[in-house]
Amino acid sequence: MSSSTAVTSRLTSGQAPKWLVPAIGLGAVVLGAALSALIGFSIGTWAIFAGLLFVIVAPLVVSMIEGRRKGADSFVRFLVYGAFIVALIPLVSVIWVVLSKGIPGLSMNLLSTSMRGVTGVHDNAAAEGAGPIYGGIYHAIIGTLEITLLATLISVPIGLLTSIYLVEYAKNGPLGKAITFFVDVMTGIPSIVAGLFAASFFALTTGDPSERTGLVAAVALSVLMIPTVVRNAEEMLRIVPNELREASYALGVRKWRTIVKVVIPTAISGIASGVTLAIARVIGETAPILVTAGFVTSINWNAFSGWMATLPTYIYYQIMTPTSPTAASISETRAWAAALVLIIIVMLLNLIARAIAKFFAPKTGR
Amino acid sequence: MSISSDAPTGPSSPKSSRKELPDVGNPAADKIFSGISLAAGILILVVLAAVAIFLVAQALPVFTADSEDLSQGSFLKYIYPLVIGTLIASAIALLLATPVGIGVALYISHYAPKKISQAVGYVIDLLAAIPSVIFGAWGASVLAPKIVPFYDWLATYFGFIPIFEGPASQTGKTILTAGIVLGIMILPIITAMCREIFVQTPLLQQEAALGLGATRWEMIRMTVFPFARTGIVSSVMLALGRALGETMAVTLVLASGPLTASLIKSGNQTFASEIALNFPEAYGIRMSELIAAGLVLFVITLVVNVIARMITSRYKEFSGAN
Numbered sequence: 001m002s003s004s005t006a007v008t009s010r011l012t013s014g015q016a017p018k019w020l021v022p023a024i025g026l027g028a029v030v031l032g033a034a035l036s037a038l039i040g041f042s043i044g045t046w047a048i049f050a051g052l053l054f055v056i057v058a059p060l061v062v063s064m065i066e067g068r069r070k071g072a073d074s075f076v077r078f079l080v081y082g083a084f085i086v087a088l089i090p091l092v093s094v095i096w097v098v099l100s101k102g103i104p105g106l107s108m109n110l111l112s113t114s115m116r117g118v119t120g121v122h123d124n125a126a127a128e129g130a131g132p133i134y135g136g137i138y139h140a141i142i143g144t145l146e147i148t149l150l151a152t153l154i155s156v157p158i159g160l161l162t163s164i165y166l167v168e169y170a171k172n173g174p175l176g177k178a179i180t181f182f183v184d185v186m187t188g189i190p191s192i193v194a195g196l197f198a199a200s201f202f203a204l205t206t207g208d209p210s211e212r213t214g215l216v217a218a219v220a221l222s223v224l225m226i227p228t229v230v231r232n233a234e235e236m237l238r239i240v241p242n243e244l245r246e247a248s249y250a251l252g253v254r255k256w257r258t259i260v261k262v263v264i265p266t267a268i269s270g271i272a273s274g275v276t277l278a279i280a281r282v283i284g285e286t287a288p289i290l291v292t293a294g295f296v297t298s299i300n301w302n303a304f305s306g307w308m309a310t311l312p313t314y315i316y317y318q319i320m321t322p323t324s325p326t327a328a329s330i331s332e333t334r335a336w337a338a339a340l341v342l343i344i345i346v347m348l349l350n351l352i353a354r355a356i357a358k359f360f361a362p363k364t365g366r
Numbered sequence: 367m368s369i370s371s372d373a374p375t376g377p378s379s380p381k382s383s384r385k386e387l388p389d390v391g392n393p394a395a396d397k398i399f400s401g402i403s404l405a406a407g408i409l410i411l412v413v414l415a416a417v418a419i420f421l422v423a424q425a426l427p428v429f430t431a432d433s434e435d436l437s438q439g440s441f442l443k444y445i446y447p448l449v450i451g452t453l454i455a456s457a458i459a460l461l462l463a464t465p466v467g468i469g470v471a472l473y474i475s476h477y478a479p480k481k482i483s484q485a486v487g488y489v490i491d492l493l494a495a496i497p498s499v500i501f502g503a504w505g506a507s508v509l510a511p512k513i514v515p516f517y518d519w520l521a522t523y524f525g526f527i528p529i530f531e532g533p534a535s536q537t538g539k540t541i542l543t544a545g546i547v548l549g550i551m552i553l554p555i556i557t558a559m560c561r562e563i564f565v566q567t568p569l570l571q572q573e574a575a576l577g578l579g580a581t582r583w584e585m586i587r588m589t590v591f592p593f594a595r596t597g598i599v600s601s602v603m604l605a606l607g608r609a610l611g612e613t614m615a616v617t618l619v620l621a622s623g624p625l626t627a628s629l630i631k632s633g634n635q636t637f638a639s640e641i642a643l644n645f646p647e648a649y650g651i652r653m654s655e656l657i658a659a660g661l662v663l664f665v666i667t668l669v670v671n672v673i674a675r676m677i678t679s680r681y682k683e684f685s686g687a688n
Binding site: 042044069070072073075076077079080081082083084086087088090091093094097098157158159161162164165166168169170175176178179181182183184185186187188189190191192193194196197199200201203204209210223226227230253254255256257259260280281283284285286287290291294295312315316319320332335336339342343346347350 | 396406408413416465468469473490491493496501508581614642649656657672
């Protein structure tokens with residue numbers, strides 16, 4: 001192929017021109033629109049046809065000009081880009097739906113009232129435009145915060161102490177290995193099974209087969225939270241430089257005090273951000289709450305007695321059993337507003353975790 | 367003075383009369399502290415054992431109960447459709463999420479410019495942080511209605527295959543939709559784990575492959591995939607564990623019913639969804655039956671997770687990645 005005229009450079013000979021692939025893309029978009037119009041036009045089919053055409057035709061053309069290997073390479077490249085776009089679609093769609101359906105329902109009334117006394121009559125009136133939308137998520141926010149706080153109080157000490165045992169004391173012993181292995185296994189416990197465990201634990205210890213309180217839910221969430229805390233704290237403790245420990249030992253400081261005063265303060269930012277992420281994970285759990293805390297429509301401040309509602313179960317019940325079966329859209333409005341609040345809480349927790357990890361990290365540079 | 371890092375001795379300096387010695391702590395507290403942290407570690411093992419023991423204790427009445435008290439006459443008859451339904455939903459999720467997840471991981475580790483890949487990493491973490499009930503609500507109210515024409519099309523042209531047998535559900539609330547939502551939910555798990563392993567591929571090997579004239583895809587096939595094979599398998603197993611036990615996505619999206627072969631009709635049911643739907647109103651023998659179902663789910667996910675962890679730990683020993 002070097003026999004071409006002197007005008008073409010030898011370096012670029014045998015390569016597809018740069019405009020070719022974008023041109024094929026344009027062609028695929030146009031042809032995709034035409035094909036999609038044949039079976040009834042919609043954006044979805046248009047995108048699918050255009051994408052398929054491009055991913056098949058472009059590599060074929062490239063492989064005809066540049067050879068089979070280059071063709072395979074570009075085929076995989078387009079597939080990888082395609083996978084990325086396909087993965088983005090649901091995320092964008094979920095966030096868009098939560099925002100567009102949640103914002104109309106969001107109001108001070110929603111945040112400051114419970115569902116107590118709100119009946120189908122009110123919802124029917126609201127659907128006909130004869131009255132405002134009553135009812136809110138105040139009781140669910142209280143339940144969410146109390147149950148999550150209790151779960152955190154249970155799991156952080158246990159998780160942190162376990163990770164200290166694993167890093168500082170176990171030294172690759174058989175018990176340490178067993179704990180590491182079972183913590184890993186525990187990460188995979190289905191959330192509903194954790195809920196069933198807490199329910200049957202309290203059923204057998206209190207004698208009431210349907211004992212449901214905020215505490216039971218907190219125990220269920222702890223089962224899910226402890227392994228996350230352990231894994232994270234363990235990693236953070238392991239990256240504390242050994243020199244720090246040795247310097248402390250050299251001053252004659254005892255081991256427990258070295259851990260409390262040197263090791264943990266060094267790792268505290270990582271541990272705190274890990275705990276925040278663990279909270280963000282369990283705060284959105286629905287299934288274990290369903291089987292452990294029941295569901296109420298009024299405010300219950302006491303996590304140790306009586307049923308409680310949380311934001312996820314509130315969303316679930318508003319969708320599954322609308323307050324007014326004939327005006328389900330009102331319940332759905334409330335559910336999406338609650339979903340928006342829940343997502344905002346989870347995202348805030350994630351941001352806080354990142355901020356803690358970034359701003360309170362120990363200074364490593366001298 | 368020899369101080370081992372395991373058991374530092376107390377302040378045995380000859381000049382112990384000096385006041386400015388650091389506060390070294392109470393010697394007795396050492397034992398207490400190590401005891402407490404050991405107890406915390408053991409408590410975790412106890413909790414895991416307790417999960418199994420309490421579930422078994424509460425599930426036992428099912429096996430001694432009269433057959434007319436059980437909802438399906440026998441426990442096996444009750445559990446069998448649930449096993450199949452759970453496996454179908456998880457299989458659909460894995461089939462969809464594995465290629466896309468590996469693709470996105472490759473995009474982050476080997477294709478995207480550095481700045482973009484960091485941003486994409488955040489976005490994937492974001493996807494992982496969205497609570498499952500929101501995915502469930504999205505699947506039920508957005509995805510299900512939109513996917514009905516596709517199911518109709520499948521039923522018209524591929525109806526001769528039993529799994530696409532029509533008439534398709536007109537609400538879109540089928541096991542296939544549930545599987546798609548599950549797939550979206552486990553995608554971040556596969557992506558995050560694969561990305562971590564892909565970026566660990568030895569750079570020298572990759573550069574050697576490129577230097578020998580390999581295209582990027584050949585380089586990935588020759589260096590990245592062999593290095594990451596076990597990691598990919600274990601990430602898929604972990605995602606499977608998550609999909610098996612995921613509740614809300616299925617409960618909200620699936621219009622459950624008896625076992626059917628067709629994926630685009632309403633019907634079928636999974637363990638987690640069955641428990642979540644019925645447990646709040648259950649009492650007596652029905653409650654035990656649901657807990658027994660939970661026990662079976664627990665055992666299945668336990669086996670899947672143990673296999674995944676065994677693959678990962680064996681891989682750690684041989685790869686020298688750590």
